[in-house]
Amino acid sequence: MGCGCGSPCTCTTKEGFTVPDAGTLKCSLARKLIPVVDRIRDLYTQLGARPYRVWIIRTRFAGQRRGVGVEQVTHELELLPTPLVVDLRSLSEMVTPVGVNEQGIVQLQYISGRYTEEQLIGVGPEGSPVASNETVYYEIEFFRADGGPSERRRFRLDSAPQYNSTQFQWLVTLGSTIENRARDRVPEG
Numbered sequence: 001m002g003c004g005c006g007s008p009c010t011c012t013t014k015e016g017f018t019v020p021d022a023g024t025l026k027c028s029l030a031r032k033l034i035p036v037v038d039r040i041r042d043l044y045t046q047l048g049a050r051p052y053r054v055w056i057i058r059t060r061f062a063g064q065r066r067g068v069g070v071e072q073v074t075h076e077l078e079l080l081p082t083p084l085v086v087d088l089r090s091l092s093e094m095v096t097p098v099g100v101n102e103q104g105i106v107q108l109q110y111i112s113g114r115y116t117e118e119q120l121i122g123v124g125p126e127g128s129p130v131a132s133n134e135t136v137y138y139e140i141e142f143f144r145a146d147g148g149p150s151e152r153r154r155f156r157l158d159s160a161p162q163y164n165s166t167q168f169q170w171l172v173t174l175g176s177t178i179e180n181r182a183r184d185r186v187p188e189g
Contacts (some may be wrong), residue, residue: 030165034113037168041110042081050082052142054108055152058122061133068133075125083111085140104176105158108138111170113163120161120170138174154179 012019025031044050056077062069086107111120122136123129130136139152155174162171 030168031113034168038081038112038114041112044084045082050084052082052085052140054079054083054085055139055141056120056122057137057139057154058124058130059135060131061135063133065132066135071135074134077119077125079108079111079115081110081112084109106140106155106174106176108172108174109169110167111161111172113165113168113170115170117161117163117170120172121157137177138172 011024012021018024056079057073058075059071060074061067061071086109087105118127136157138155138157140155141150141152144150154177156177158173158175163169164171
């Protein structure tokens with residue numbers, strides 16, 4: 001019997017039950033259906049029901065720690081198909097001595113199962129962890145109806161990403177931050 005990947009079964013069993021491991025999960029039907037589910041989810045974007053884009057941004061400061069020196073973007077990962085942004089009602093504007101800032105949390109749902117937890121927490125494309133002079137955050141850009149330049153809102157990851165294999169999705173909770181990037185995409189933080 002095969003494990004779903006077309007090769008002879010190499011599954012480990014215990015007491016007649018399959019013991020999950022990376023190889024078994026890689027060949028599973030749930031993993032094979034992710035591209036199909038992603039195409040269906042993309043229909044929401046095609047219909048205009050998700051009028052925004054979502055990125056994971058990694059930046060590096062010129063100094064030895066965060067906040068020291070000039071900050072430069074080193075990597076941008078756009079989440080596709082576009083995930084669902086949930087509960088913007090929890091964002092509120094707070095008046096501070098330096099201006100008005102948004103505060104609150106949002107959720108991203110239906111993030112494709114093709115991403116890994118490492119990607120969603122900001123581990124670099126070559127597998128490097130976030131260094132002491134680097135930052136990782138999410139940005140959401142909501143498009144303006146008039147087509148003018150729009151602002152990217154910056155969010156931090158508030159909890160570990162959760163994976164739901166029966167819904168082929170990751171779910172993340174994000175908290176708003178004070179420093180959004182300028183409209184020319186230069187970091188301001």
